[in-house]
Amino acid sequence: MKIKLNPDQEKIIRDELQSGHFRNVEEVIAEALQALREKERSQSAATPNGQQRDAVREMLDFVEKNHTRLDTVSVKELMHEGHRL
Numbered sequence: 001m002k003i004k005l006n007p008d009q010e011k012i013i014r015d016e017l018q019s020g021h022f023r024n025v026e027e028v029i030a031e032a033l034q035a036l037r038e039k040e041r042s043q044s045a046a047t048p049n050g051q052q053r054d055a056v057r058e059m060l061d062f063v064e065k066n067h068t069r070l071d072t073v074s075v076k077e078l079m080h081e082g083h084r085l
Contacts, residue, residue, distance in 0.1 A: 013025055013028050016028050041054065
């Protein structure tokens with residue numbers, strides 16, 4: 001993937017590299033993407049249905065990680081099981 005950065009963005013990356021916080025550009029980008037993901041999750045949790053969405057997302061992550069089938073499981077059951085874990 002190729003991306004174009006504006007001069008301000010390039011400066012941020014150079015500053016982070018010079019500070020020694022990161023070894024390479026990829027680490028800076030990975031950290032920035034992780035921060036974006038965390039921001040999205042915290043904003044999602046602030047919405048009325050955010051906690052339910054987070055619970056479903058966590059369970060779907062669990063299902064994917066553990067190769068579990070969901071053929072006969074409803075979203076309601078999935079959420080209930082998520083709260084029990």
